[in-house]
Amino acid sequence: xxxxxxxxxxxxxxxxxxxxxxxxxxxxxxxxxxxxxxxxxxxxxxxxxxxxxxxxxxxxxxxxxxxxxxxxxxxxxxxxxxxxxxxxxxxxxxxxxxxxxxxxxxxxxxxxxxxxxxxxxxxxxxxxxxxxxxxxxxxxxxxxxxxxxxxxxxxxxxxxxxxxxxxxxxxxxxxxxxxxxxxxxxxxxxxxxxxxxxxxxxxxxxxxxxxxxxxxxxxxxxxxxxxxxxxxxxxxxxxxxxxxxxxxxxxxxxxxxxxxxxxxxxxxxxxxxxxxxxxxxxxxxxxxxxxxxxxxxxxxxxxx
Amino acid sequence: xxxxxxxxxxxxxxxxxxxxxxxxxxxxxxxxxxxxxxxxxxxxxxxxxxxxxxxxxxxxxxxxxxxxxxxxxxxxxxxxxxxxxxxxxxxxxxxxxxxxxxxxxxxxxxxxxxxxxxxxxxxxxxxxxxxxxxxxxxxxxxxxxxxxxxxxxxxxxxxxxxxxxxxxxxxxxxxxxxxxxxxxxxxxxxxxxxxxxxxxxxxxxxxxxxxxxxxxxxxxxxxxxxxxxxxxxxxxxxxxxxxxxxxxxxxxxxxxxxxxxxxxxxxxxxxxxxxxxxxxxxxxxxxxxxxxxxxxxxxxxxxxxxxxxxxxxxxxxxxxxxxxxxxxxxxxxxxxxxxxxxxxxxxxxxxxxxxxxxxxxxxxxx
Numbered sequence: 001x002x003x004x005x006x007x008x009x010x011x012x013x014x015x016x017x018x019x020x021x022x023x024x025x026x027x028x029x030x031x032x033x034x035x036x037x038x039x040x041x042x043x044x045x046x047x048x049x050x051x052x053x054x055x056x057x058x059x060x061x062x063x064x065x066x067x068x069x070x071x072x073x074x075x076x077x078x079x080x081x082x083x084x085x086x087x088x089x090x091x092x093x094x095x096x097x098x099x100x101x102x103x104x105x106x107x108x109x110x111x112x113x114x115x116x117x118x119x120x121x122x123x124x125x126x127x128x129x130x131x132x133x134x135x136x137x138x139x140x141x142x143x144x145x146x147x148x149x150x151x152x153x154x155x156x157x158x159x160x161x162x163x164x165x166x167x168x169x170x171x172x173x174x175x176x177x178x179x180x181x182x183x184x185x186x187x188x189x190x191x192x193x194x195x196x197x198x199x200x201x202x203x204x205x206x207x208x209x210x211x212x213x214x215x216x217x218x219x220x221x222x223x224x225x226x227x228x229x230x231x232x233x234x235x236x237x238x239x240x241x242x243x244x245x246x247x248x249x250x251x252x253x254x255x256x257x258x259x260x261x262x263x264x265x266x267x268x269x270x271x272x273x274x275x276x277x278x279x280x281x282x283x284x285x286x287x288x289x290x291x292x293x294x295x296x297x298x299x300x301x302x303x304x
Numbered sequence: 305x306x307x308x309x310x311x312x313x314x315x316x317x318x319x320x321x322x323x324x325x326x327x328x329x330x331x332x333x334x335x336x337x338x339x340x341x342x343x344x345x346x347x348x349x350x351x352x353x354x355x356x357x358x359x360x361x362x363x364x365x366x367x368x369x370x371x372x373x374x375x376x377x378x379x380x381x382x383x384x385x386x387x388x389x390x391x392x393x394x395x396x397x398x399x400x401x402x403x404x405x406x407x408x409x410x411x412x413x414x415x416x417x418x419x420x421x422x423x424x425x426x427x428x429x430x431x432x433x434x435x436x437x438x439x440x441x442x443x444x445x446x447x448x449x450x451x452x453x454x455x456x457x458x459x460x461x462x463x464x465x466x467x468x469x470x471x472x473x474x475x476x477x478x479x480x481x482x483x484x485x486x487x488x489x490x491x492x493x494x495x496x497x498x499x500x501x502x503x504x505x506x507x508x509x510x511x512x513x514x515x516x517x518x519x520x521x522x523x524x525x526x527x528x529x530x531x532x533x534x535x536x537x538x539x540x541x542x543x544x545x546x547x548x549x550x551x552x553x554x555x556x557x558x559x560x561x562x563x564x565x566x567x568x569x570x571x572x573x574x575x576x577x578x579x580x581x582x583x584x585x586x587x588x589x590x591x592x593x594x595x596x597x598x599x600x601x602x603x604x605x606x607x608x609x610x611x612x613x614x615x616x617x618x619x620x621x622x623x624x625x626x627x628x629x630x631x632x633x634x635x636x637x638x639x640x641x642x643x644x645x646x647x648x649x650x651x652x653x654x655x656x657x658x659x660x661x662x663x664x665x666x667x668x669x670x
Contacts, residue, residue: 200389203356206376207383208454209406215377218402222393 037275038068048271072276082260082277086284089257092246093239096178097186100235101228103179104186108227109220111187112194119195126184126191138177138248145173145249174250178239185238186231193227194220226295233292237285257281305368307332307490308353308458313362313372315348322348324514325362330458330492335484337505338494341537345514350460350494354383366457377406382456386463388447390435396422396446397431403454421449424483441472448480452487461493465500477503498538502526510534526585531670535583542589542635544582548575555662558582562633567606568665581668588664589637591625591656608659609635613650625650627658 039048050064076082111122129137144150145167152164167173197220205215243258250256255263257277264274306329315323323345330336338346351357353364355376364372371379382403390399400421404414422428425445435443444464451459464480465473481504484491495501501508502522509519517537518530529535532543546560551570558566558580566582614634615626618641625637635658650656 198387198389200385200387201391203354203376204383204385204389204391204450205402206356207354208403208450209377210402211375211377214406219391 033275033278035068036271037072037279038070039272040067040069040071041270041272046271047269072272073280075273076276076280082257082280085255085257085260086280088254089240089242089281090284092174092178092242092256093236096175096182096239097232097236099175099179100182100186101232104183104190104231105224105228107183108187108190108194111191112197123191126187130184134181135244137181138245141173141177141180142168142248145176168249169251171250174246177245177249178242181245182235182239185234189230189234190224190227193224193230197223226298229295230292233288233295237288237292240285241281306330307334307367308492309363309365310349311363311365313349313352313359313364315345315352315357316360321514323352323359326514326516327362328509328516328519330490332490333488335481335491335504335506336493337501337508338492338511339498339501339508339538340496340511342496344511346494346496346511347462349511350383350462350492353381353458353492354460355379355381380456381458381460382451382454383460383462384447384451384464386466388435388443388467390443390446390450392435395432395434396427396438399435399446400450400453403450407454417453421453424452425449440467441476444468444476448483452483452489456489458490458492461491463495464493466495466497473500480504510537512537528666529583529668532581532583532668535666535668540586540636540638542584542586544584544633546580546582547578548580551575556667558667562631563607563609563629563635564631566665567662568667569662571667575667575669577669583666583668584635584660584664586624586636586638587622587640589627589635589658589660591627591637591639591650591658593650593654593656606662607665608657610655610657611635613652613654613656616650616652623649627656629658 035052036048039050041047042049050067052061052064054061107126111119111126114122142149146152147164147166147168149167151167152161155161155165156163201219201223202212202215205219206212210218241258242256243262246256247259247262258281261274261277261281264270264277268274308330310326310328310330313323313326314321326345326349338349340346348357352359352372355371355374355378359372362372363370366380391402394402397418400418401414404417409417418431422431425448427442427445427449430438430442435446438446444467448464451461461480465476468476477500480491493501493504502525505522507519507521508525510517510525512533518525518534520528520530525534525538529538529541535541535543544558544560544563544566546558546566548556549559549565550557554570556568556570556575558568560566560582568582609627609629611627611629613625614628617624620641622638622640625639627635627637629635637658
């Protein structure tokens with residue numbers, strides 16, 4: 001009895017650890033951002049009012065609450081700029097996720113069908129780009145896509161174009177950058193589900209009269225849906241908030257929400273509006289996050 | 305013309321020859337078992353019949369048509385897979401209907417056939433369940449129903465009972481035989497379990513290193529094995545190697561190092577070799593107390609050896625003895641425990657005589 005109690009206590013603390021982590025590094029900062037989003041800008045340090053300060057006395061502290069307002073959120077709804085950049089974020093995220101799926105699925109499928117000893121090598125090849133800094137890889141793309149860059153030189157040499165094509169600062173460049181950066185996140189979950197699939201199921205399907213193509217659509221694809229779901233959400237969610245890639249590769253005439261947020265914060269020094277944008281972005285991402293969680297849970301249950 | 309003719313079929317994987325110049329005829333309505341140790345090529349042969357492997361040489365004639373190069377989904381054969389390979393995302397009904405839908409059957413016909421199959425394997429009320437909601441035995445039935453639904457000309461069964469426990473395996477064996485008889489279908493089963501093959505099959509092909517060692521009925525396989533290897537692989541056996549010293553009146557005398565001179569009935573095929581092996585099944589070696597053998601026994605017992613009981617294994621219905629003969633050789637004998645009370649049993653180290661009739665020895669030349 002007593003020994004069990006001795007061991008039970010650290011175990012209980014260990015169970016608290018993730019909650020503590022979440023509270024400290026998510027909930028508390030989230031509280032700050034939420035509070036700032038309800039404040040107004042001010043030319044001061046920090047650049048917003050009200051500021052909660054217990055040293056000013058209890059009455060002042062209570063009075064600060066009354067100064068909070070939803071004004072910034074009203075601005076988000078009334079100004080086209082914000083709605084348009086939210087919409088653009090969604091469009092970019094959906095489009096690039098679809099492209100990722102179309103490119104990533106065949107790669108993952110091919111990997112899963114490789115002989116066992118080649119699969120590990122293929123996996124390393126997918127992960128290897130992570131060994132170079134993300135920013136450096138995006139800058140490399142700038143180099144490749146610029147006026148006298150590698151791509152244009154190849155196209156000219158092959159006489160596919162007669163004069164250099166403008167790639168940089170276009171949506172095409174942005175999509176290239178996003179698809180390139182996120183491809184491993186699409187491939188890996190897909191590969192994981194495809195690799196553990198029993199080959200005998202395909203043989204059974206063919207034995208029962210399904211052509212290899214039919215067998216793929218009737219057996220392989222439906223059984224890989226959990227992997228498709230995981231890959232899609234793993235790409236979609238961060239792409240919605242993507243800042244660096246559109247900022248470096250896309251043109252400046254339409255902004256994704258991450259860029260708008262950056263502008264509000266660093267250029268306009270409007271912390272409250274930037275915070276409101278961040279909170280709204282978070283709300284936008286709640287439904288797909290819940291969906292992802294459900295899929296994960298169903299997969300765990302399905303395995304039992 | 306047999307339903308299925310396998311003609312000089314060879315299959316190699318790299319340097320390894322899995323199936324080697326194998327020929328075999330299987331008649332319509334047969335329950336044929338391919339028996340052999342793991343790696344003997346039996347599964348490869350079955351997979352060639354299903355179309356998952358292509359033979360490197362030879363022909364596979366099904367009802368006169370060479371199907372060696374036909375894709376699996378275009379063959380009129382179906383397979384029941386070792387681990388069933390049920391589609392986990394489909395219900396029992398959809399699993400069974402899978403092959404019917406691919407055949408383009410009408411909706412109503414499919415429903416009727418599925419109902420018939422569900423009734424055949426006694427799974428009524430389970431139609432909506434997914435495979436992971438079924439027990440091992442139920443899954444086995446779904447797999448069987450699914451592979452039978454298309455009414456294939458030949459049903460291939462790859463170790464169909466390996467995943468079941470002993471009791472369930474025995475009852476399922478009986479059900480499979482009953483089903484095969486009722487449907488009049490041709491079954492080819494692959495198994496490494498000789499008891500299973502003996503119980504179910506009308507003929508057994510024993511495979512060894514890619515070749516057929518013998519094709520025979522279960523009884524012939526056991527009582528008239530074609531080679532030492534078959535005799536040892538199927539059941540238990542005492543083997544005595546020796547030289548033929550005389551033949552007279554249909555009797556062969558063989559002088560052996562282990563058991564002296566043995567007299568056996570000459571086989572129908574005349575023995576051509578000098579050095580032969582005499583095989584005797586343990587239950588054909590009888591034991592008696594020295595001097596206690598009745599005169600009738602003694603008359604028949606030309607092959608009589610003195611020795612003592614070295615080991616006794618009580619197995620319930622049978623008792624297995626190891627007898628160390630006076631010249632050092634060890635023979636195995638199995639006796640049925642026909643009486644409940646062991647008043648006449650043999651004790652450890654007891655002196656006994658072991659003997660067998662000339663008809664009970666099989667002369668093997670290889």
